[in-house]
Amino acid sequence: MNKQQFWRLIEAAREQVPDPEDGEAVADRASELLAARPVEEIVAAQQTLWNVLGDSYTNPLWAAAYLINGGCSDDGFDYFRGWLLSQGEEVYARVVAAPDTLAELPVVRAASTNGMEFECESVLSISWNAHLKVTGEELPADSFTIRHEELDPAWNFDFDDRAEMRHRLPGLSALYLD
Numbered sequence: 001m002n003k004q005q006f007w008r009l010i011e012a013a014r015e016q017v018p019d020p021e022d023g024e025a026v027a028d029r030a031s032e033l034l035a036a037r038p039v040e041e042i043v044a045a046q047q048t049l050w051n052v053l054g055d056s057y058t059n060p061l062w063a064a065a066y067l068i069n070g071g072c073s074d075d076g077f078d079y080f081r082g083w084l085l086s087q088g089e090e091v092y093a094r095v096v097a098a099p100d101t102l103a104e105l106p107v108v109r110a111a112s113t114n115g116m117e118f119e120c121e122s123v124l125s126i127s128w129n130a131h132l133k134v135t136g137e138e139l140p141a142d143s144f145t146i147r148h149e150e151l152d153p154a155w156n157f158d159f160d161d162r163a164e165m166r167h168r169l170p171g172l173s174a175l176y177l178d
Contacts, residue, residue: 001041001048003048007052007088009030011089012033013026014088023083023120024120026120027086027122030123031127031133034126035130035133035134039131042130042134046126046128049126050144051147053078057149058149059151060152061099063168067172068117068118068176069118069119080118082121082124083119085120086120086123099169099172100168103171108172
């Protein structure tokens with residue numbers, strides 16, 4: 001499964017759930033759709049998922065997740081990126097390229113007043129769950145690798161530094177700090 005096929009899977013899942021902003025529902029439906037495919041595709045989808053997530057492993061996005069969620073651990077960043085992936089390719093690509101554009105999403109704007117956090121751990125298990133459903137077994141241990149690019153040292157600052165966050169992420173800071 002290549003990236004284009006993977007994104008079509010996510011879009012199909014989003015189209016088939018009542019609320020496409022619900023990452024859990026999207027992940028569950030994507031897993032169901034994937035389970036209808038050959039086992040080789042299910043296994044390949046796990047590597048594709050991690051390749052897509054690897055594209056979003058950046059300090060600017062981590063800073064945005066930290067600001068929005070009121071903190072962000074290593075695992076929390078994976079879960080945040082899972083939520084972002086569940087929002088579809090267009091949103092994902094735009095936000096990865098410019099994390100402050102998260103401030104334009106209605107769901108993020110609403111969350112600035114109601115405290116909702118953005119995490120979706122179940123996205124990380126789309127292939128895992130499909131494989132388990134089809135074969136009754138876990139994904140093979142050697143079926144994927146997780147890669148991360150080096151983080152940008154220019155963004156190596158304390159994410160609790162409100163002035164720096166306002167400078168680097170003005171849109172999100174206006175929502176979450178002011």
